[in-house]
Amino acid sequence: MKNTLLILAFLVITGKVWGQESALHPLQGTVLSLEDQKIVPGALVRILNSETLVFTDEEGKFNFRLPAGKYTLEISYIGLGTKKLTLVLPISINPEIFLDGTGLSLEEVEVFSTGYQEIPKERATGSFVQLDRELLNRRVSSNIIDRLEDVSSGLILNRARSDGDPISIRGRSTLFSNARPLVVIDNFPYDGPLESINPNDVESITLLRDAAAASIWGAQAGNGVIVITTKSGSTTGKTNISFNSNISVFQQPNLYYVPQMNMPDFIETERTLFERNFYRTQERSANKPGLSPGVETLIKMRDGLITQEEGEQILERFKTSDIRSDLGRYYYSNAVYKQSALNINGASDRHRYLVSVGYDDNALAVSGNSNNRFTLTLKDAWTSANKKLEMNAAVFMTKANSIEKTNVPQGYPYERLADENGNPQEITRNFSARYKESVAGSGLLDWRNMPLAEKGILDHRTENVDWRINTGLSYEILEGLKASVLYQYWSNTNMRRDLTPFSSYQVRDLINQFTQPNGDGSYYRPVPVGDLLSTFTGNSISHNLRGQLSYSKTWKIKHSINALGGYELKNREGLSSSALYYGYRDELGLSQPVDHVTTWPRFHNPGQRATINSGVSHSGITDRFVSYFFNTGYSYDNRFDFTASMRKDQSNLFGVETNKRGVPLWSAGFGWNISGENFASASNFPYLKLRTTYGYNGNVDKTLSSLITARYLNSLNFSIIPNLQVADIINPPNPELRWERIKIANIGLDFETANAMFSGSLELYNKEGIDLIGDYPVPASTGLTTFRGNFANTTTRGLDLILTGNFSKESFRWNPNLLYSWVDEKVSRYDIPFTAAFLLESAINGGAFPVEGKPLFSIYSYKSAGLNPDTGNPIGFLNGEKSEEYFAITSSAITEDLVYHGSARPVHFGAFRNDFHYKNFSVSVNISYRMGYYYRRNSIDYFRLLRGEIGHGDYDRRWQTPGDELVTDIPSLPATANANRQNFYRFSESLVEKGDHVRLQDIRLSYTLTKNKVPNFWFQGAEIYAYVNNLGILWKASDDILDPDYQTAEAPKSIAFGIRLDF
């Protein structure tokens, strides 16, 4: 014993590897009689499905030690009847069970995991959302994040412009800093790719949405926290084996989804441009740029190389061609995803274990390209004989590979990839057909670009190997006082090896561009003949160490306290490098050295010189945190809960004085179990709880510094002095720099009606983002065009409602579930002046732009007065008068001149899910909705069209003759490319649409058999299921033919079939 303690102390002091999670958890409880609140000694407490039973002692208490897991207790006492209680271990409260003499009723104790501790729902004051295994298994996907969509309250996947924040929990609490929620897996933040998490290994997910929870995670929690808990060893003592396998088939990408103008119209536009000599610059340019086949034909016609008739025939043929048909035929197919997972777990007296393996194999929509993932988990937990010392260790390994064999070719809209017989055809790329013909046969490598002949020849591979090793040690020093040390090691290696064969156009083209004529008709090739091999290796490693003391005690039945404190260290380091090898021969594993210093004249344009790209790059990052935390909860008489938490985070911010590296954050909470009050006990609500929290979260932007910073780089290989070491100033000094903080107040009501017919929760919150950091336009005379600083505050009000019904009749059960969220975001302070033009410009580029009193993501437009009946020109307003002075309209507009439509992100959203169970059949249908937002649809871009790029299908509906203005708002084709007219139209009112829609998201069907019901069944349980996703839109406000949330590509419909077996 003494030795064990010494070892523990030693380990704690030297700060080595250890962790939490115990093998056996205490379960202590008290049995009371509801009527007179008196303790009940001698009551029988039995754990269902096991042999374990005890009687309560003189104080009405019982005591078990059990492995983690879900248990149902049956408590009975003659005269007071029987009561069943389901709970999940570990549990940090001591349940009090009231026998009421009314017989059977079922209560479930839900437990929230914060990554530091488990909090039972009854004791929680903060805003938590829990997704259990059943809900997570509802959707079939290889990615865990997809499974959160439309089942988690307050969470939304941002479909349009999601770069930077693919997921938002209760809106966005930052402008331009990190906007992603923190992801915590098994007690520690996870820095790796979320794709490496196998959803089959996940037991539950808890979302932390407010200050109470989030201050547990402090400065990383500003955007909310997603806590993922993986499955653990058996709870029943015997060995369980379960197997799950499914296959999903996705609809082939529809290349015709976004309408495109007719090919004959486009060819005629090219002819018009050609006649205006638009292409002459490019035709004669020393760079020999590629021109479309139509323009090349027109050149030949002009120069008399072919007759007019021949030329017209060729052009007619182009008018009936479409590269999308060849792409659909030769390059795309149905993506097919296959997934299998096997899980074995079991336990003996003092040991629990789990082994799981998973394999995902995905054939992608581009034929020949695929990715796969292998996952392996090993988990063990031990308990000492006296049950005071607990140890655990877990290893998680993921190996993900992707293979790219084919690149989808880029060609002119009417180019053919194959002739009628399917033979590959040459298409234009970087150089003109004329130039290539002129040098054909001169001894250069074949310079033709025939993508179809190269289909499948690439050998581009990436491999991502992710290791997570978790260990924990805890010791119960005194009753209720526990010390634990947790440690996690994580490593992620990402390797890319792209072999582009010599036979590919890319390599032949590169060699030709650098080919040097010797003057005697022979050539010298600085880029040697052979394959091109590009490699990248990135390696990240992190260590997380946490030491904590926790204390929990209940006395005089009515008082219970639960406290937790400790510190945490994190060190993450990442290194990467890349290289490029030329003249590579894969069969020999040999490449050839290349001169990266000499600047060579390019073959096609000797006036342009370049060195051969070395492809070398290196990077290194270090991310460190030191944190201290303290967390406490006090509960009185099962009715009142008080919680408080404090945390201080310090990080290795660059160029920041030591005292500014950290930010202290705190929160406080209060809960009132109304149903515990005497006056309420007879009401219609067997469970009613009011809870509230208040406090601060933080957000950190590690790219910033209060000092001036510069970045070193080598000058480019084609610059006047190649590879010179130069420095660029990236961050001007900003002594005023502060951490972002988010102040959150949350109030929630949990309720359940009699017989659990209705249950749910309603939460209201108010979030204030303080000193938010962002890039703002500044006058160019400062030397910059944007500047980063703490410029803005935001206010977000919102509401989250969960309403679940439970109706059953005989074998039929119906569980409707409604999620509704309202998010009202506003910028409440913004220090920097801006103009209408900035606003529209940034709205198109990234979406976020702060305007006081408006959401961060908003849609604005120029006021439009339709089309000019004589010319079809769009009409705007200048100083209140109708005008077609587009330059003046766009340059003089101020914010007040713009039409404000509303938020660009849904203000109201949620889902209505209906689960039906009849005997062994289950059907679950999810209908999601997003309301109260706007988007800007695409339309014809005449400016680009008149620069030779094909345009949007709106071209067909454009104004053509007077009178058309009554039926269309699409302007006429202007005579010349007019950027200002286009700019006005692009941002005009007529292209703004309401995004509101209701979507039939998915349907899941399943059939389940269990051994209980079918005694001769081979398995303990079996389920077969089918799942259909992205079924389509049921209703939308706009008459735009495209899906409001999928403007550039269709949401792929998919169908999946699967089976789950338990042995």
Next chain:
Amino acid sequence: MKNLIYIIVIGLLTGISSGCTDFLDAKPNKAIVVPDSLEDINAILNNFGYFNREQLIGLVSSDDFQTTGDYLETIAPQFKNAYLWERDLYPPDVSNTSFALHYRQILYSNVILDLLDDIISEQETKDHYRGQALFFRAYAYYALAQLYLPLPASPEMDQVTIPVKMVSDISAQAEFKNAKEVYDLILKDMNESLALLPKTSAYPIRPTLQAAYGFLARVYLQLGNFQLAKDHAELALADNNILMNFSDLDAEKMYPMALFNKETIFYCQMISSFGVTSSEFSLVNNKLYEQYHENDLRKTLYFTPNGNGDAMFRGSYVGNFDLFSGIALDEIFLIAAEANVRLGMVDQGLELLYSLLKTRYVEGKLLPYENLDQNAALNLILLERRKELVFRGIRWSDQKRLNMEPETSMTVEREVNGVVNILSPNSPNYVFYTPARERLFQ
């Protein structure tokens, strides 16, 4: 037992706190530094992608340049506006202007100058870097003055100002200064740099003493201070005055001039723009082209005829389609020649001109100039200046200064799609408005 608990508690709560400061000192990203050493400043000064760049606008607005109406529709709006002498060059939402580029150069220079104050290091290198930063700052303000300010002697001088910043603090308000004040700043920086600059540098991207003399000669000429222009041009010519002999150049090459050739004193190029720098429609003024004599080697080395009687420029000292706009020896010869003639030293001036031009002509075909009066000599030099420095981005400034005197003033006409645009000598359109985006902040 109790002691052990103490140890655990103390270990947990305090075990790590010591040594935290070092732990958090780690640099978050290898590639970034807080510049605080001469090495860092050297690397910033090497950033030729920012420092050795100039705007292209002046070339397009000058009468060196010519294009077609159709083509105008295809180039970026600022070039079209410059060609038509519209005072508002940029649409309001364009942040990437050459105006911004020059202020970025100024910011970098200011940052270096402020940093140098805090660095304790070897004085000579420090001086060199300070001199170079002063040079870059002055060079940037000069470039801005050419487009956005009138000449100090102009009657509009008081009405036009540009923002001026002389400190690195981003939040410090810019002061608005007029042409005279801006030129004074340029001269102050340049005169200070003379005592600091190195005599040589590894690449001509970094200013040297000769570059500073050459640049000062250019500034004084622009201001009409011919004595100081002459003095500085002659100082610039004192050490290194060997010109290229154009007879030695290979006319078969697409671009006959070499990068960093021996006439290059300070390297600067105009920002590339495909439409303007490498287009077949980017033509040299055909009236000017006609004035090159048959024996003038520049006629072939500078130009590619396009067959329609027009010619494209190919004589850039960058050695490709990018256009050189820095300081080269030929310009210094021409400044010295002009200043001498203007000061009445006609023979000396003509001699300088002759020593330049004889390297530009077929050997033996150019005879020394004789018996020219001051006026004729001046006109000759101005014409030769125009022919030698074509497409160098200098002509717009020359037009501005020559318009100050009636004898040398000019009216420029441009016909675009049947409409004739006229730029008269005193036109306010010689001064562009600061970009619309910038005005939005005022």
